[in-house]
Amino acid sequence: MRKDTQGRMHFKIVFWGPSLSGKTTALRWIYDNVEGLEKGSFTSVADHTGRTLFFDYTPVQATEQVVFEIYTVAGQKRHAGQRKVILEGVDGVIFVADSAPDQMDANIESLSELRELLGQRLGHEIILIVMLNKQDLPNAMQKDVMLAKLGLGNVQCFTTCAISGENVKRSFRQITRDILMQHVYQAPAKASAS
Amino acid sequence: MIGGKALKDTLKRLEAHEGVRGVIITNMEGLPIKSTLGAEKTEIIAALITSLIGKAKRVVDELGEELGANFMNFLTISTPESEILVAPEEDYILILLKST
Amino acid sequence: MHPVKTFDEILADVIKSEGGIKKCILVDRTGLTIAHVSKFSYYPLDVDGIGAIASAVFCASEEQGKNLDVGNLIIVTSEFDDGKIFAAGAGKGVLCVITDKEVNLGMIRMVMKKAATELAKVLEEFLSEKPSVETGKTDSDREELRAALGELERG
Numbered sequence: 001m002r003k004d005t006q007g008r009m010h011f012k013i014v015f016w017g018p019s020l021s022g023k024t025t026a027l028r029w030i031y032d033n034v035e036g037l038e039k040g041s042f043t044s045v046a047d048h049t050g051r052t053l054f055f056d057y058t059p060v061q062a063t064e065q066v067v068f069e070i071y072t073v074a075g076q077k078r079h080a081g082q083r084k085v086i087l088e089g090v091d092g093v094i095f096v097a098d099s100a101p102d103q104m105d106a107n108i109e110s111l112s113e114l115r116e117l118l119g120q121r122l123g124h125e126i127i128l129i130v131m132l133n134k135q136d137l138p139n140a141m142q143k144d145v146m147l148a149k150l151g152l153g154n155v156q157c158f159t160t161c162a163i164s165g166e167n168v169k170r171s172f173r174q175i176t177r178d179i180l181m182q183h184v185y186q187a188p189a190k191a192s193a194s
Numbered sequence: 195m196i197g198g199k200a201l202k203d204t205l206k207r208l209e210a211h212e213g214v215r216g217v218i219i220t221n222m223e224g225l226p227i228k229s230t231l232g233a234e235k236t237e238i239i240a241a242l243i244t245s246l247i248g249k250a251k252r253v254v255d256e257l258g259e260e261l262g263a264n265f266m267n268f269l270t271i272s273t274p275e276s277e278i279l280v281a282p283e284e285d286y287i288l289i290l291l292k293s294t
Numbered sequence: 295m296h297p298v299k300t301f302d303e304i305l306a307d308v309i310k311s312e313g314g315i316k317k318c319i320l321v322d323r324t325g326l327t328i329a330h331v332s333k334f335s336y337y338p339l340d341v342d343g344i345g346a347i348a349s350a351v352f353c354a355s356e357e358q359g360k361n362l363d364v365g366n367l368i369i370v371t372s373e374f375d376d377g378k379i380f381a382a383g384a385g386k387g388v389l390c391v392i393t394d395k396e397v398n399l400g401m402i403r404m405v406m407k408k409a410a411t412e413l414a415k416v417l418e419e420f421l422s423e424k425p426s427v428e429t430g431k432t433d434s435d436r437e438e439l440r441a442a443l444g445e446l447e448r449g
Contacts, residue, residue: 002322002324002326002421004327004328005300005328005329005420009438009439010326012325012326036445036448040340040343041340041343043340043342043343043346045347045350054350054354055346055350057325057343057346059342062442062445062446063438063441063442063445065438065441065442066438066439066441066442066445069325069326071325071346081354081357081358081361082350082354084357085350085353085357086325086350088323088324089322089323089324089325090324173446177446180439180442180443181443183435183439184436184439184440220400223397223399223400224398224399224400224401225399225400226400237403237404241398241401241403241404242401242404244398244400244401245312245400245401248313248398
C-alpha cells in the first residue's frame with residue numbers, strides 16, 4: 001500500500017503467469033466489463049501482434065481514496081528482468097495458469113519464478129489468488145490435478161475462461177477484498193496481536 | 195570542420211595564454227565536446243553558457259536594427275576577478291575562462 | 295525547522311528553469327504517480343499511464359545496468375522525432391521530464407540532477423510518514439477501506 005500526496009491509498013495487483021495464459025485478456029475483460037468503478041485508461045506495452053512486451057496497466061478506483069493499480073507482466077521467458085521490475089511494491093498477485101496439459105511445465109516454471117522473487121511474503125503479506133484459465137478447453141486439466149502439480153494446497157482458486165469472462169470478476173473481487181480486509185483488520189500496533 | 199588533432203592543438207594554444215584557466219567547446223545543445231576542465235565543472239559551465247547564448251542571440255535578433263547587425267560575434271562576462279569569453283559559431287560554442 | 299519545498303514546488307522550478315520543458319512527473323519505483331506539473335494545463339495526457347511506463351522503463355534500465363555491472367543509473371534519455379523524454383533517479387522515486395525536440399540538453403541534465411537530489415530527500419520524508427504495517431492505520435484510513443469494501447460488494 002502507498003499513499004500519494006492527496007492521501008489516496010493505492011494498492012498494486014499484478015497478473016502473473018506463463019506466456020499466452022491469458023493475463024492481458026483477463027485484465028482487458030475487467031477493464032471492459034467491471035461496472036460501477038471508475039477506471040483510468042488502459043496502458044499497454046505490446047508488440048504489433050498484441051503480445052505483452054513489458055506490461056499492461058490500468059488503475060481502478062473503488063472510492064475517492066482507494067485505488068487499485070492493476071498490472072500484467074510479459075509472460076515470455078526472456079522478459080524475466082521486466083517482470084521483476086513490475087513486481088516492485090505489489091500487494092496482491094493473481095497467478096494465471098494455463099489449463100492446457102502441455103502448458104503445465106510452463107505454469108510450474110512461472111510459479112517458481114514468482115516464489116523465488118517474493119519468497120515467504122507470497123500468500124502472507126502479499127495475497128495470492130490462482131486463476132486456472134482456459135477451463136473451456138476440451139482437454140483442460142482438472143483443478144485438483146493442477147493444484148497438486150503446482151504444489152498449491154490451501155489457496156484461493158478459481159476456474160476461469162478469460163475470453164468469456166467466466167469467473168474473472170469473482171477472482172478480481174476476491175483479491176481486492178482480501179487486500180482491503182488485510183489492511184482493515186491489521187493489528188493496530190503489536191500490542192493487540194495475540 | 196577541423197579534425198581532432200587540430201582541435202586539440204587549438205585548445206592547447208589557448209590554454210597556454212596567460213591567465214587562462216580553462217577552455218571548453220560545446221555543441222548548441224549544451225553538451226560539451228572538448229574541455230580542459232573536469233567533467234562535472236565542464237558540464238555545468240557548458241549548460242549555463244549555452245542557455246545564456248540562446249537568450250543573448252534572441253536579444254541581438256530583436257535589437258538588430260539598433261545594433262546594425264542581427265548576429266552575435268562575441269560575448270564577455272566579466273567580474274572583478276575573472277572573465278568568461280564566449281565565441282558562438284554556427285554549430286558550436288567556444289568558451290574561455292580567464293583570470294584578470 | 296526548515297521549510298521543506300513541496301513536490302509541486304520542486305517540479306515547478308524544473309519546468310520554469312529552461313524553455314521547451316512541457317511536463318514533469320514524479321513517480322515512485324512501483325509506478326505510482328506522486329506529483330506532476332505541466333506548462334499547459336490543457337495539454338491532455340494520461341499521467342498515470344505515462345508515469346507507470348516512465349518508472350518501469352527506468353527500473354528496467356537499472357536492472358540492465360546491474361546485470362552488466364556498470365554502476366548506478368543516473369539518467370535515461372529518449373529522443374524522438376518531435377520531442378524528448380528524460381528520466382532521472384531520485385532516491386525512491388524517478389523524475390520524468392518531457393520536452394520539445396529542441397532543448398538545451400546540458401541544462402536539462404543539470405536541472406534534473408539538482409532537482410533529483412532535492413526530491414530524493416523530500417520523498418524519503420514523505421514515504422517515512424506513512425504508517426507502516428506494524429504501526430497500523432489511522433481510523434479515517436480504516437473507514438475509507440471499509441467504504442471501498444462496500445463499493446466492491448455492490449459492483
